[in-house]
Amino acid sequence: MMTLIGNKSALGEVGYVEERQLSRGRELVFYTLFDLGTTAGQVTIEGAHDAAFTGTWASLSKVNWAAGNRVHHTAVTGVHAAVRVRVSIGIANGTVSVYAIGN
8 A cells, every 4th residue: 555645735735656556457446534633625536648747637536525534435447547646625624645555
């Protein structure tokens, strides 16, 4: 399992899935944890043809804040060239961490 974003709150924070993880399977699972004090926020899971792409990435899934101290599970299937997670709405009153694993 890899940590993509660790205890971040700022809009635009980004974490990338390692290329070796993408080449090993066809399913990625993301665990998004909004910490206990949080009251709002959103993380978007995105894909692109190249990790260096500077334009708008395709949205694969959005994880909206629902409660503090809660883990959200998101499965993304298919073959992907590049995948990242991004804080798309700033995390209010706390932080978020995102972890990923693939098979």
